[in-house]
Amino acid sequence: MKFALVFLVAIALAVVFPTGLLAQSKTTVFGTDHDVGHNGCASCHVPHTAQANAGRGQTLLWARQFSTQIFGTYDSPTMDETPQEIGDATYSDTNPPSGAKLYSVLCMSCHDGVTAPTVIGPTEDAAVGNPTNSAGLTDDHPVNMIYSTADAGLESPTTAVTNGVVLYDDGGNNTVQCASCHNVHDNSISPFLRVANSNSKQGLCGACHL
Numbered sequence: 001m002k003f004a005l006v007f008l009v010a011i012a013l014a015v016v017f018p019t020g021l022l023a024q025s026k027t028t029v030f031g032t033d034h035d036v037g038h039n040g041c042a043s044c045h046v047p048h049t050a051q052a053n054a055g056r057g058q059t060l061l062w063a064r065q066f067s068t069q070i071f072g073t074y075d076s077p078t079m080d081e082t083p084q085e086i087g088d089a090t091y092s093d094t095n096p097p098s099g100a101k102l103y104s105v106l107c108m109s110c111h112d113g114v115t116a117p118t119v120i121g122p123t124e125d126a127a128v129g130n131p132t133n134s135a136g137l138t139d140d141h142p143v144n145m146i147y148s149t150a151d152a153g154l155e156s157p158t159t160a161v162t163n164g165v166v167l168y169d170d171g172g173n174n175t176v177q178c179a180s181c182h183n184v185h186d187n188s189i190s191p192f193l194r195v196a197n198s199n200s201k202q203g204l205c206g207a208c209h210l
């Protein structure tokens with residue numbers, strides 16, 4: 001009887017919280033590389049006075065300066081969509097990034113290797129957006145472009161999301177951002193991935209690409 005009840009509750013939970021949603025807890029960030037200096041959530045968010053320091057913004061109670069670097073975009077003759085630049089030399093507390101590109105820009109307040117206060121040195125591999133060290137974002141999987149089923153070889157947006165990635169709405173269009181593939185709060189699939197980068201249709205690439 002008790003077993004049956006537990007079983008039913010488990011089924012009910014599985015229906016209400018399909019896999020992925022259950023894993024949305026933010027506390028998984030503690031103890032990871034993103035628990036920078038053991039500051040916990042305050043590595044990135046502040047509960048108060050988010051705007052008190054120049055360059056820090058109201059967006060998501062962000063605790064860090066926004067990079068004012070221009071990163072460049074990946075482009076290629078075989079792409080259907082044109083990725084849009086995520087950097088802006090005029091980002092500040094009064095002009096914070098907005099729209100879906102936010103989910104890429106925020107990463108660059110550390111991963112560019114140039115922002116002060118810097119946590120990732122310019123010569124480190126993890127400084128993905130450092131233009132002199134890594135060609136900015138011009139040699140990385142494109143971000144900040146529209147995800148459209150009209151483009152060849154892509155799963156439907158609904159299927160992609162069911163497969164575990166996140167698509168970010170920008171004025172009614174689905175877009176791909178850094179956080180489409182990465183879960184900043186959880187490193188259980190290293191390196192901070194939403195779906196394992198395994199060599200199969202169930203892997204990260206196959207979540208979006210047919």
Ligand code: HEC
Nearest residue numbers: 026027029034035040041043044045060103106107179184
């Ligand atoms: C390394 C930086 C970093 C740390 C540390 C961090 N966050 Fe975040 N947080 C982000 C980024 C980037 C986003 C936006 C991307 C996203 O939602 O995945 C975000 C989004 C959020 C959101 C809004 C979106 C949502 O999913 O609800 C909340 C709430 C949040 N974080 C809470 C927390 C809490 C609570 C902690 C500590 C347990 C924490 N964060 C630690 C970077 C961080």
Ligand code: HEC
Nearest residue numbers: 033036043044106107110119124126178179182184191192
């Ligand atoms: C508070 C600063 C900060 C923010 C914001 C931040 N990161 Fe990080 N991240 C770090 C640090 C520090 C490390 C560990 C540095 C290292 O390995 O050199 C790291 C490590 C990583 C790694 C693993 C690197 C490796 O080589 O194992 C990935 C992937 C990553 N971050 C992605 C992201 C993404 C995507 C975002 C935005 C959604 C983001 N980070 C936002 C500071 C940050």
Ligand code: HEC
Nearest residue numbers: 104107111125126128141142143177178180181191197204
């Ligand atoms: C299409 C999915 C995807 C997108 C979009 C993406 N990443 Fe990654 N990222 C990965 C995968 C997969 C790896 C692991 C690569 C490996 O192990 O060789 C990775 C690795 C990393 C690392 C570890 C160091 C390195 O360079 O290998 C960092 C840091 C990182 N990503 C940050 C970012 C940031 C910042 C963005 C947005 C500008 C971003 N990623 C966008 C899939 C993605």
Ligand code: HEC
Nearest residue numbers: 076078079080081146147151165176180181204205207208
């Ligand atoms: C969140 C969805 C998503 C994920 C996950 C994803 N991609 Fe993509 N990828 C896209 C979109 C959207 C495009 C742009 C399609 C276009 O405009 O033609 C793209 C473009 C590409 C291109 C074409 C570049 C060109 O020059 O034409 C390649 C190659 C590619 N992705 C490889 C990968 C690999 C490898 C992985 C896994 C590490 C991956 N993608 C994961 C959405 C994704």
